Amino acid sequence: MVKVLVIGGAGYIGSHVALELIDKSYDVTVYDNLSTGQKANLTQEAKFIQGDILDFQSLKNAMKGVDAVIHLAGKKAVGESMQNPQLYAVNNMQGSINILNAMVEENVKNIVFSSSAAVYGIPQYLPIDEQHPKNPMNFYGYTKCMMEDLMAWYEKLKGIRYMALRYFNAVGYDALKRVKGKEANPQNLLPIIMDAATSRRDGFQIFGNDYDTKDGTCERDYIHVSDLATAHEKAIHKLFSGEQSRCLNLGTGKTVSVQQVVDAAEQVIGKPLKYSYAPRRAGDPAVLVAKADLAFKVLGWTPRYTDIKEIIQTTWNMEI
Numbered sequence: 001m002v003k004v005l006v007i008g009g010a011g012y013i014g015s016h017v018a019l020e021l022i023d024k025s026y027d028v029t030v031y032d033n034l035s036t037g038q039k040a041n042l043t044q045e046a047k048f049i050q051g052d053i054l055d056f057q058s059l060k061n062a063m064k065g066v067d068a069v070i071h072l073a074g075k076k077a078v079g080e081s082m083q084n085p086q087l088y089a090v091n092n093m094q095g096s097i098n099i100l101n102a103m104v105e106e107n108v109k110n111i112v113f114s115s116s117a118a119v120y121g122i123p124q125y126l127p128i129d130e131q132h133p134k135n136p137m138n139f140y141g142y143t144k145c146m147m148e149d150l151m152a153w154y155e156k157l158k159g160i161r162y163m164a165l166r167y168f169n170a171v172g173y174d175a176l177k178r179v180k181g182k183e184a185n186p187q188n189l190l191p192i193i194m195d196a197a198t199s200r201r202d203g204f205q206i207f208g209n210d211y212d213t214k215d216g217t218c219e220r221d222y223i224h225v226s227d228l229a230t231a232h233e234k235a236i237h238k239l240f241s242g243e244q245s246r247c248l249n250l251g252t253g254k255t256v257s258v259q260q261v262v263d264a265a266e267q268v269i270g271k272p273l274k275y276s277y278a279p280r281r282a283g284d285p286a287v288l289v290a291k292a293d294l295a296f297k298v299l300g301w302t303p304r305y306t307d308i309k310e311i312i313q314t315t316w317n318m319e320i
């Protein structure tokens with residue numbers, strides 16, 4: 001049985017990844033400091049170590065006998081990363097360095113890393129392929145770039161092989177509702193809509209309706225978290241089959257506008273939502289969309305969820 005250490009495996013994406021690995025009969029240990037992750041997200045089959053990526057000794061102990069690491073333990077709030085880069089430097093950069101160094105010491109040779117479309121910054125062309133220049137426009141994106149670069153060096157110098165998976169907009173929940181914990185204080189569109197729909201907040205705003213897009217609102221590439229999870233399992237599998245290290249976009253290749261998300265959410269929820277139009281949010285590109293053909297080809301992966309209503313339904317199911 002392949003032994004995988006899922007670091008950050010109690011978080012939103014990590015818990016879906018852990019589920020997928022358990023479904024595919026991997027031996028899964030989750031390592032998480034529970035700062036934002038929740039024990040409620042873990043299924044019985046996963047072993048659990050409460051630990052921090054800044055605790056090098058604890059990380060090293062957790063890596064004994066492990067065949068591969070999946071690293072999803074990053075902080076991810078773009079705005080916060082600009083206000084408090086120190087926090088992101090320590091958690092995302094020092095933490096990632098610790099993971100790589102612990103892998104060297106414990107002779108673990110494979111890593112799948114949770115990267116982001118944020119590495120690209122403002123798109124120079126669309127759809128964005130993996131050759132697009134990396135030019136992050138926030139510190140969060142920079143921390144992801146740094147780890148990608150480090151992994152390339154550790155491969156050359158220490159033989160550690162990697163897959164960096166650059167997520168576009170992660171949304172949705174496990175359709176079987178096995179992930180129980182909702183994210184606290186959500187920063188992203190769909191969870192904010194859910195908060196408004198359930199009166200946890202008093203409505204929401206659409207940031208900008210004067211973009212040069214199909215309906216004036218921003219367009220994004222929404223990828224279901226269970227599809228992301230499947231890609232991680234396939235990435236591990238490919239690393240073990242000798243596939244070369246790669247950076248891969250994970251998206252659907254299709255865009256959905258903010259207005260379309262809101263309209264679809266109203267249909268799923270079955271009632272009108274309270275919202276207004278507000279000025280553009282600083283730093284938002286009009287359109288972000290992946291060219292994800294490389295992931296399709298290399299991993300033999302295609303997203304199962306392509307209908308935004310179906311995706312929203314899996315999120316709404318968490319509320320009902």
Ligand code: UFG
Nearest residue numbers: 116117118168169187188189192205206207218258281284
């Ligand atoms: N939006 C609103 N109102 C809100 C929240 C968001 O209109 O209350 C809009 C945004 O302006 C944007 C779209 O909804 O046009 C999506 O916004 P999110 O905040 O959900 O996501 P982003 O596209 O800004 O960011 C996401 C991830 C980042 C990642 C980035 C690039 O959250 O981690 O995609 O892939 F860096």
